[in-house]
Amino acid sequence: MNGKIFIIEDEPSIIQLVQHNLEKEGFLVASSTNGNDGLKDLKKFEPNLLLLDWMLPDLSGIDICKNIRNNSSHKNLPIIMLTAKGEEEDKIKGLDSGVDDYLTKPFSFNELLARIKAVLRRYDPKVVSNSLEFEDLKLNRFEKRVFRKNIEIQLGPTEFRLLEFFLSNPKRVYSRDQILENVWPNNINVESRTIDVHIRRLRKSINIDNTKELIRTVRSSGYSLI
Amino acid sequence: MNGKIFIIEDEPSIIQLVQHNLEKEGFLVASSTNGNDGLKDLKKFEPNLLLLDWMLPDLSGIDICKNIRNNSSHKNLPIIMLTAKGEEEDKIKGLDSGVDDYLTKPFSFNELLARIKAVLRRYDPKVVSNSLEFEDLKLNRFEKRVFRKNIEIQLGPTEFRLLEFFLSNPKRVYSRDQILENVWPNNINVESRTIDVHIRRLRKSINIDNTKELIRTVRSSGYSLI
């Protein structure tokens, strides 16, 4: 899955700009223009990262930040703080507010994107890249599409996640246990043999007109993407 | 198998970050968020290295460190200490706490990895690398592939483990008993002569187009990788 980003920021123009561009990058974006609503909506949305304005009409960014770090179930949510130029820059830097990074307005979108990716990479590397590729295989997380040789392939949800997992580390052999842990939802119990069947289904789907086999069986170890 | 690393650290976000990345590097990782549990679990896990937070809810890192150095069977366990910035940095440096290295938060994962590898290389070189090499032989643990002269060789599971074992200590002669203990699953009983047959099979596989024999028979002692 691709990343979800929540924005708490009172200037609609900034929200619009950032939201639009982030969505173009494949992120799912939601936002709020004040702190109290923001804290509430945050929980429903379960973002992978929060963009937080320093100056808000009700709460300060620091308050929100502390609130998140202390009370909520989002204790470890990565946060990037947005500040107006000169606005307590040093304070933030020095402060142990639990912010992961900060950016001074006005900023370019590319600047922001770079920071976001850097922070996400640190916390949750899976989230970052939208398109995974290996040889003539291409998977787009945002669009949930898979191509082989530029021909689109239809996969069921489980096959998609399975392929996504293999693509995150091509060539590496994964045991059935590892596959189970990473591809199936937590706390679900499926027979380890079930994986074989899904591998079979995935193979069938991605091997269009006798192209090269891309999934390797390693006896007594597991499977890998070639 | 590659190295095992145990983490004692009370911040879940750090554990998550480090664990995830170390696992991607091929380490087996376990962790604990407090000192007392950590000391207990440590013994079961038998790590090759310990990442230890300086400040913990119950015991201090120093306490744990001393405990390990004095009482336990892990007297020589390599330890890397993690400290918050400014947090007694000098004290640690100067202190004869028995720490092998230390790192100041916030740190980048690559920084940490470099330290870990350096320490492990010093103590236990076997553990570090994913790829084992000897002369024109190359074995990749992640990918479960073996090459001779860059030509891939197909091995059965037992032959793979056997070669992996020999590669962990080239030139050293292992008795059949030692081989049995290290290459076969525990509590399994096989005839000692069975090893000869697997040696034969391994030899056959890795000696492609009359290359040099790589497995040496040492009469009445065992076998070695040349």
Place this chain on the structure above:
DNA sequence: TTAATTTGTAATAAATCTGTAACAAATTAA
């Protein structure tokens, strides 16, 4: 709701691996 799709499991077939026995060859000891 009904229809279509997806999912997990069981059953069976196919492929591969494993351990052992039997005998040959090499080495050592007497």
Place this chain on the structure above:
DNA sequence: TTAATTTGTTACAGATTTATTACAAATTAA
């Protein structure tokens, strides 16, 4: 030298692992 010991080699039956198929239950879409 011969006898004893150790290792090499082969073949093969049984065991293990994986592939494939079919099907019922669950989920999703229409």
